Amino acid sequence: xxxxxxxxxxxxxxxxxxxxxxxxxxxxxxxxxxxxxxxxxxxxxxxxxxxxxxxxxxxxxxxxxxxxxxxxxxxxxxxxxxxxxxxxxxxxxxxxxxxxxxxxxxx
Numbered sequence: 001x002x003x004x005x006x007x008x009x010x011x012x013x014x015x016x017x018x019x020x021x022x023x024x025x026x027x028x029x030x031x032x033x034x035x036x037x038x039x040x041x042x043x044x045x046x047x048x049x050x051x052x053x054x055x056x057x058x059x060x061x062x063x064x065x066x067x068x069x070x071x072x073x074x075x076x077x078x079x080x081x082x083x084x085x086x087x088x089x090x091x092x093x094x095x096x097x098x099x100x101x102x103x104x105x106x107x
Contacts, residue, residue, distance in 0.1 A: 009034045011056075013041045014078075015071030019048030026055045043074045 009029055013022055026037055036057035044052070044061045045068040052059045063074070072078035 004029060004032045004034045006033065006035045008036050008038060010038045010040055013039070015041055015043040015074065016048040016052065017045055017068070017071055019044070019051045022048075022052055023055055026052075043071055044068075 011022060011025055011029070016022055022039055022041075026039070029037055037055075038058045038060065039052050039056045040060045042062045044064050046064050046066070049059060049061060049064050065074075
């Protein structure tokens with residue numbers, strides 16, 4: 001993980017009920033001395049937001065409802081994805097970026 005030293009790291013999650021997973025992630029990242037850590041998520045409980053705001057340089061969250069019933073309650077479809085699926089999406093994104101760079105260079 002030393003590639004993050006001095007850089008802005010954006011940690012994205014599908015939501016936070018307690019915030020514990022994100023807090024642990026931030027604590028691990030802090031050991032690598034990033035420039036700053038930004039957390040981005042669409043939904044969070046208010047208590048999780050309070051905890052996350054203490055640990056991260058910035059927290060971007062679309063919705064912090066008064067009545068929080070769990071992350072899944074705010075999604076029409078809340079299916080788990082595998083690590084392999086995440087890797088495939090990231091690989092596809094890298095391929096699309098590379099193609100875009102080649103097209104810009106050719107024009």
